[in-house]
Amino acid sequence: xxxxxxxxxxxxxxxxxxxxxxxxxxxxxxxxxxxxxxxxxxxxxxxxxxxxxxxxxxxxxxxxxxxxxxxxxxxxxxxxxxxxxxxxxxxxxxxxxxxxxxxxxx
Amino acid sequence: xxxxxxxxxxxxxxxxxxxxxxxxxxxxxxxxxxxxxxxxxxxxxxxxxxxxxxxxxxxxxxxxxxxxxxxxxxxxxxxxxxxxxxxxxxxxxxxxxxxxxxxxxxxxxxxxxxxxxxxxxxxxxxx
Numbered sequence: 001x002x003x004x005x006x007x008x009x010x011x012x013x014x015x016x017x018x019x020x021x022x023x024x025x026x027x028x029x030x031x032x033x034x035x036x037x038x039x040x041x042x043x044x045x046x047x048x049x050x051x052x053x054x055x056x057x058x059x060x061x062x063x064x065x066x067x068x069x070x071x072x073x074x075x076x077x078x079x080x081x082x083x084x085x086x087x088x089x090x091x092x093x094x095x096x097x098x099x100x101x102x103x104x105x106x
Numbered sequence: 107x108x109x110x111x112x113x114x115x116x117x118x119x120x121x122x123x124x125x126x127x128x129x130x131x132x133x134x135x136x137x138x139x140x141x142x143x144x145x146x147x148x149x150x151x152x153x154x155x156x157x158x159x160x161x162x163x164x165x166x167x168x169x170x171x172x173x174x175x176x177x178x179x180x181x182x183x184x185x186x187x188x189x190x191x192x193x194x195x196x197x198x199x200x201x202x203x204x205x206x207x208x209x210x211x212x213x214x215x216x217x218x219x220x221x222x223x224x225x226x227x228x229x230x231x232x233x
Contacts, residue, residue, distance in 0.1 A: 001169070031218070033218075033219040033220075035153075035220075042202060042204075042223035042224065042225060042226055043153065043202075043220070043223060044223075045219045045220065048218060048219040049218070049219075054221075086152065086153055088153075088155075088219075088220075090216070090217050093158075093166035093167070094155050094166070094167075094168045094169065095143065095145065095155030095158070095168075095206075095217075095220070096155060097145075097152055097153040097154065097155065098152070099152045100152045100153075
């Protein structure tokens with residue numbers, strides 16, 4: 001089965017820039033989507049099609065992709081950005097999610 | 107504003123069938139610009155795509171679950187449903203329904219992101 005790999009956890013200090021990665025076979029041939037999920041809440045998309053930001057998502061969220069790795073970057077991280085982040089891609093007809101990265105802001 | 111609401115039993119016995127319905131309000135499930143899907147999340151774990159469907163009944167399943175899953179749509183009720191049979195404790199999870207944006211700008215349609223999600227419903231498999 002197709003897998004997307006994310007680091008389990010990352011820490012960042014408020015105001016700093018943090019990046020988290022998502023890797024998978026032939027990921028460069030697919031679009032990657034990033035979701036933010038706070039405890040007890042449903043996921044919210046923060047980046048779609050590798051680099052695009054939906055309306056209402058702060059500009060400090062950005063996405064990039066190179067080779068088989070996609071990256072979500074948060075610039076000027078705020079305390080409220082502490083969440084779980086999941087990458088997602090379509091593998092054939094199936095939505096595949098990464099295992100998630102827990103971002104701690106402290 | 108579009109809203110999705112999951113409904114169904116919160117407790118299912120092992121070997122039985124899990125049945126959930128997602129009711130869509132504030133928009134039509136018959137809109138050809140979207141697919142509709144189910145995603146689940148075991149307690150403390152990550153997300154897993156289960157299946158998706160469009161208004162005309164085109165269905166797509168996660169190969170790892172395909173033998174046990176059925177997704178269906180009822181446009182008259184603006185609802186879509188999930189059935190998962192022969193459940194075990196491993197199927198205990200929060201089940202979300204969500205809308206999938208369909209992008210047809212290039213002439214070939216492809217599934218994009220999940221833009222609206224239900225609040226999720228916890229289904230526990232236990233005797």
